[in-house]
Structure formats: structure tokens, C-alpha cells
Amino acid sequence: MSRSKQLYRLQQLDSTIAHAQVEIKEIMTILGQDEVLQKALLNEAAAKGVLEKKQKSLRKAENDVKDQEAKLKRVKAKLYGGNITNHKELEDLQQKSASLQRYLEVLEMRQLEAMMEVDEAEENHEQTTQALSEIRANREEQHAELLSEKAALETQIRELVENRPGLLTNIPPKDLELYEELRKSRAGIAVATIANKSCTACGTRIPSAIYQIARSPSQIAQCGTCKRILHGG
Numbered sequence: 001m002s003r004s005k006q007l008y009r010l011q012q013l014d015s016t017i018a019h020a021q022v023e024i025k026e027i028m029t030i031l032g033q034d035e036v037l038q039k040a041l042l043n044e045a046a047a048k049g050v051l052e053k054k055q056k057s058l059r060k061a062e063n064d065v066k067d068q069e070a071k072l073k074r075v076k077a078k079l080y081g082g083n084i085t086n087h088k089e090l091e092d093l094q095q096k097s098a099s100l101q102r103y104l105e106v107l108e109m110r111q112l113e114a115m116m117e118v119d120e121a122e123e124n125h126e127q128t129t130q131a132l133s134e135i136r137a138n139r140e141e142q143h144a145e146l147l148s149e150k151a152a153l154e155t156q157i158r159e160l161v162e163n164r165p166g167l168l169t170n171i172p173p174k175d176l177e178l179y180e181e182l183r184k185s186r187a188g189i190a191v192a193t194i195a196n197k198s199c200t201a202c203g204t205r206i207p208s209a210i211y212q213i214a215r216s217p218s219q220i221a222q223c224g225t226c227k228r229i230l231h232g233g
Helices: 003-032 035-080 087-168 173-185 208-214
Strands: 191-195 229-231
Touching: 003 087, 003 173, 003 191, 003 229, 035 087, 173 229, 208 229
Parallel strands: 191 229
Antiparallel strands: none
């Protein structure tokens, strides 16, 4: 096997490892993102707060109605109890009863409005709670899939790392040193293939002499422009 072929195979392995590591990093980023869930939690909490506020207003309205009914009942008891015979006093009680009745109707209307607002708040809270449940369920399903994918990638990386020393056995130390230097300085691509007598990494046309060296099993050729090791196939 040619020297460039050995390095090219090593690069394929290293690139696969690097790609898998990037995918794992992306998965971890997704797993750590809770923006949708946090928004759903805030919506549910806000809806719950509104509902509790409306329920409190309804309880007050109900108590106001009860208090007013009790006042009206006491006044009517006096009015129709037969113990009061004074005409002026009876007339005052009649006016007071009428006034209490009118205000009772106002309070009953407020109670009805409060009931309607509670119904609306309950419906909204139910919707936000359902949305939150769906998001949690989808999130759990998505996370399970991502964790499974992450485990598979980690297994792949372990296997590739275990196989890497076998590829290094027949690579001369100088070739390996050049390869590692180029991987660091050339965005992880140390070896470029040749297509139509051009470097596939930078597009530079390869001179015939360099092309022949690149195809040699015993020599190493580098692109004149990007300096990557050339693999002529």
C-alpha cells in the first residue's frame, strides 16, 4: 500500500471520529436546550395565576351576594314581622329593602361575570396544561432518540479509536508527523485526493511531475498551493 494511501485511510478514520464527536456535541446542545419547555412552563404558570386570581374574585363576589342577601333578609324580617307599626318606620324599611334588592342585583351580575371569567380562565389553563404535557411527552421521546443516537456514536468512536493503532503500524514517523501538522493547520484535512489532475481541496492544477510522485507507492507529494499530501489513487 502506498504511503499516501495509508495516510488517506488514517484521515478517513480520524475524520469519521471528528464528525461523530461534532454530532455528539450537537446532541448535547439539543439535550441542554429547554427554551420550548421553559416557555410552556411559563405559560402554564401564568394561566394558573390568572385562574387563581379569578377564582378569588368569584369567591369574593359570592360572599358579597350572601352578605347582601342576609342584610335583605333581616330588613324584610323586620318589615313583615308585624312588630313595627309606625308608618314612617315602615316606609324607611321599604325603601331600604328596595335599595338592598337593587344592589343585590348588581352584586349578582358581578358574580355572574366573575363566573364567566373563571370559566374562561379554566379553559385557558387547561389548554396550557395540555400543551405542556404534550411538549414534555415529545421532549422525552426526542431525548430518548437522541440519547440512543449518542450511545451509538460513542460506540463507533470507541471502535475507531481501538482500530487506529493498527493503521499507524506501517506509517513512517516523518509521514505521521507531517500528517498531524497538516491536520492542525488545514482544518482537519491533511490528505487531498486528485481529480482531473487537480487538488480536490483547493482546486490547484497538479503538474505532471507532482502527479506521478503522488501515484508512487514509495514517495509523498504535496500540493504546491495548500501543501496538503496528495493521494493519487
